[in-house]
Amino acid sequence: MKHIAFEYGAGTMEASLPDSTDIFIPGETVKDPACIPEEELEKAYQKSLAHPIGMDCLTDLVQKNEKPADRQTVVFIIPDRVKGGEQATSHRKLAVKYMLKELYAAGVKKEHILFIISNGLHPRSTEADALAIFGPELYGDFWHTGQIISHDSEDAEHMVDLGVTRRGDPVSMSRYVFECDIPILVGHVQGNPYGGYSGGYKHSATGITNWRSIASHHVPAVMHREDFTPVNGGSLMRDKFDEISMHMEYKMGHPFFCCDAVLDTMSRQIAIYSGYAREMMPESWKLADQRTYVHWARKKYDVLVFGMPQKFHYGDGMGTNPIMMMQALSAQVLRFKRIMSDHCVIICSSLCNGFFNDSRWPYLRELFENFQHDQMNILPDMNRLGEYYGTNAEYIRKYRFANAFHPFHGFSMMACGHIAEMNTSAIYIVGAQEPGYARAMGLKTRASFEEALADARKKYVGENPNILALPMTFKKAAVHLCMADSKLDSMDEYGRRPGDLHYGEHDVNQIKADQAGRELRD
Template identity: 75%
Template sequence: MKHFEFEYGFGTLGADLPDDTDEFIPGITVKDPDYIPEDKLEEAYKESLANPIGMPTLTELAHKGSTVTFIVPDRVKGGEQATSHRKLSIKYMLEELYAAGVESKDVMFIISNGLHRRSKESDARAIFGDEIFNKFWHTGQIISHDSEDKDHMVDLGYTKRGDPVAISKYVYDCDIPILIGHVQGNPYGGYSGGYKHSATGITNWRCIGSHHVPSVMHRPDFTPVNNGSLMRHKFDEISMHMEEKMGHPFFCCDAVLDSVSRQIAIFSGYAKIMMPESWKVADKRTYVHWAEKKYDVLVFGMPQNFHYGEGMGTNPIMFMQALSAQVLRFKRVMSDKCVILCSSTCNGYFHDELWPYLRELYEMFQTDNMNILPDLNRYGEYFATNEEYIRKYRFCNAFHPFHGFSMMSCGHIAEMNTSAIYMIGAQEPGYARSMGLKTRATFEEALEDAKKKFVGTNPNILALPLTFKRSAVHLCMKDPSLDEMDEYGHHIGDNR
């Protein structure tokens, strides 16, 4: 037997699995592409900014009197080290802007949290670092996006497809809007950064509600994750509509990151042209052609605190989203009868301060007429217009109430694509059972049960330690011919 330790609460839970169990850890099992050494980062940024793809340089765009708004991702991804992409890209772009005559009083920073919790002072300091924080925070030039601040949102009408579009007034009114993004594999419609950033980070729930819903997320083109889905097309259409209404494009500076958020490559310029170029590099880290067989059992662990925050691994709606995100990433290597074994303390901790509406959403799911998670979708507007939940989003650093519906929509994907999901070590197992999961005390018990009921006596097993601790990959079959291709030339696997 092979011994593994999988994430569990704030520690780990052990598992003894058969000797032929395979293991995959992002960036370790298959090495990431080489990252840019720290002493070469300044050169790389300045080279990229001096040669933007598809548009003029910042020096050519800016002049004395130009107003500039930096659109900066929140803490969900991207790293916070001194050499993080956010910190360095801002530093070198400010140098260019100042050289062109832009004054610091005309620079604004908006943390593009979208429907995520609005950033606190401590978050802003971690994102920007002391130097930028101390210069701009106390003058009110660093703010966190408030999608419910009606005085500072601009209605841009509808895309040609009919999707509503709104944008932050701070972005709409400025002369030079700068998008800072991370080109990392995302379970929602392909890569982060570029047009995904603007279509989700600086708009409102009605715009996001045009794509983070079952009618888009449960289509056959959504799973496994790829850049050719309807969701991805909507991101592009919404952001290009923003550019059309602003009268100029975003200036983008995106970094392809490795599994511990170090820069592999830097890309600057016009997102429409730049994104596909950045994806060519990102594909080498993200779409990992490694598996030589399909797997009947995936095994991993869920910490209590990751990605969206404390309690994600114990809140029932949130742990369903986390399970489904793994299905989206690994569907290409999952057999048709695949089961998941996942450890979680499942201790009943909802973290009501962060997600004040999810307990109500969960309790509604336990009532009649609620058989699958998408049955809750019809209450999206009811929650999204709840004044108390909106007040908590605006003033108490809670997630926006509609955010729960993207989590809920995603959460159903695990049920759609597995034979069963076992939650291991649940302290209050009723929460797992009420979400349609099976419960067992140990991995070994769960595996034996799965063998009897779903996968047979000799299943192919894939262990995934650290799956929520390192930036994920989209695992593919080793033989690329087994994968279908999307319109961008990416391997998307079997989407049926």
């Protein structure tokens, strides 16, 4: 037998699994592409920023602007703490450092710099969050002057309505970004179950907009399509990210300047890419695919085994709150669907103790209760309440002023959460202290991994199932597992890659025409 420890609460729970069990740990079982040595990071940033893909470098953008350099405003759009690493050499910290150096040399004044943390519907960042994201030096330079702020999607005065995309999706964005002279997106190219990768146009389409715009893609009608599972770069959701962000660029009259880093399992930089997102994303994804879409499995697996800590990327309680648990389970289905058999079963340890963390998710207890009544048979049935929760004044106040998630965020979690039920025969929660919460979400409960596996063998997978153990699932940056003999990567089943858009070409052409016009006038 193999004795493997899986995450459980703040500790671990051990499982005894058959010797035939395979084990996969991100960054260990298959090594990541080599990261850039720390002593070479400055050179890598300087090279990328000096030769951006598809647009001018920052110095030239400043010089070609109609305003004098000392009057130009720059807004950096910075991801929140959900992803990206917080080490001294993190991409956020270094990208900002080297871009500021270039902007200052070009004549931009420090007082005209603003940093907006692009939390979207996530909790607005606290002072402690800002210190962790920016580090002591940048924090000390900009926090006390009010030049580091957190996006507030419900602040009507500082949001601007940009109408709709050609598909009809509503677009709103931060007025701070819309009105600045140079908007800079700092993003992370890490595997994400929502559309393939973070960074690029996903960053702007989700981080600086509002719930109505996000409701055009984080909903069952988009997330339950065949093109969404398994995760890939050619889904309707990904197209919508691109269209919404290009619509922002069209309305601004110029593109975002992007600086994205492909990151490894430890959130270290593998490569730096800068420039125009529409042309830069496909290039960055080519390398990111090598780390993220891991062609490893030589058989389909009937049982996936992993553990869920109480606290991980969305915060304390994600691994015990029943709705967030469902999202976390489904995220793994999205990542691993390519290697799952048609009757696959998941066995996952979780405290499942009823801790909702009401200060962070003040609405989820009520959502859970709603799900138990009023003909709510499956999670998509809850979607009809999205408008009701999305406009709930007290929950919105807690989002704006008490560092809680926006109430509509729960609906994107539920839309994702149903994917686990759609693609598995059964899901067992092991070690639940309050098992009724798991059973109320349609999950099975057992006291141990061994009991769960015995039941799954009897009912679903037979006596000799192919078992894959996935320790550290929520502790390390995940990968998207693929069959060893497959050739698919971030593109969808039809061979489309990011940039192969069917909508928004008018927006792209108009942006380029506007740029050419400015250059001609200059």
